[in-house]
C-alpha cells in the first residue's frame with residue numbers, strides 16, 4: 196500500500212480563497228480591512244520566517260498585517276506594554292505573539308504575555324478563556340495548527356465518528372486542542388506522551404494517528420495500523436548527514452535535497468510509514484500551510500466577532 200497524500204498546500208490555497216468574500220464584506224462595511232498585529236521579540240531565524248509568512252499571507256488576502264518588533268534584550272514588562280497598546284488599538288482584530296520569547300524575559304514570560312492578549316483578539320487561541328470555550332465546545336478562536344488538522348480531516352472526508360483517534364503529544368498549543376477537536380467530532384480519543392507505556396501498541400489501535408512530538412522520524416511503520424490516516428505535525432530540520440542516510444534511501448528526493456542545501460525538513464513520521472498508512476500528510480506541504488491559512492481565518496473571524504459585539 197502507498198498512502199494517499201493529503202495535500203495541505205492545495206487545501207490551504209482553497210481555504211484562503213474562500214475567506215476573500217468575508218474580507219471584502221468586512222472591509223466594505225467597516226471602511227478598513229481586518230487587521231493582524233504580530234509581535235516578534237528578538238531575531239530567532241525560524242521565527243523570522245514564520246512571522247514573514249503569516250504577515251505576507253494576511254496581506255495577500257486583503258487584510259492588514261503589521262509586524263511589531265522588540266529587541267532581544269526587551270523586558271517582559273515592555274512586551275506586556277506593547278500587547279496592552281495593541282489590545283486598545285481598534286484597527287487590529289488579531290494579536291499574535293511569536294514564540295519563543297527571548298530567554299532573558301524569564302521562565303513565565305510566555306504565559307504572562309499570552310494571558311495579556313485580549314481573548315477577542317487571541318488569533319492563536321492560547322488564552323485560557325478561549326481554551327475553556329473550546330473545552331465546552333462553544334465557538335472560540337482555536338489554536339491554528341490543530342484547527343488546520345481538523346479542517347483537513349473534514350475536507351478529506353476522513354471518518355471520525357466512533358473511530359479511535361490517537362494523539363501523540365500533550366502540549367497546550369497542539370496535542371491538547373487537537374484531542375478536543377477530535378473528541379468534538381465524536382472520535383474516541385487517546386492522548387499519548389513521553390510516559391505512555393508501549394506507545395507503538397497504543398498507536399497501532401488508531402484509525403487516525405496525529406504525531407506532534409518534535410522528534411524526526413519517531414513514528415515508525417510498527418506504530419501504524421494498515422490503512423490508518425496519519426497526520427504529521429512535526430517539523431524538524433535535519434542537518435546531520437548520518438541521520439539523513441539512516442532515514443532516507445539512496446537516490447531519494449530528500450537525499451538529493453540534502454546534497455544541495457545541507458539540510459532537509461522531516462516530520463515526526465518515518466518515511467516507511469507511507470507503505471502502511473492509508474493517508475498521510477507530507478512534510479513540508481502538509482500541516483504547515485494549513486496552520487498559516489488558519490491564522491488568516493482566525494483574523495477574519497476575530498474581526499467579524501469584534502464588529503458584532505464591540506469591546
Ligand code: NDP
Nearest residue numbers: 340364365366369388389407408409428429430482483486
Ligand atoms: P512540545 O515539545 O511542546 O510537546 C511535545 C510532546 O511530545 C510532549 O507532550 C511530549 O511528552 C511528547 N513526547 C516527547 N517525546 C516523546 C516520546 N519519546 N514518546 C511520546 N511522546 C513524546 O511540542 P509542540 O506540541 O509545540 O510541537 C510538536 C511538533 O510539532 C514540533 O515538531 C513542532 O515543530 C511542530 N509544530 C508544527 C507546527 C506546524 O505548523 N506544522 C506548529 C506547531 C508545532 P511530555 O508532555 O510527556 O513531555
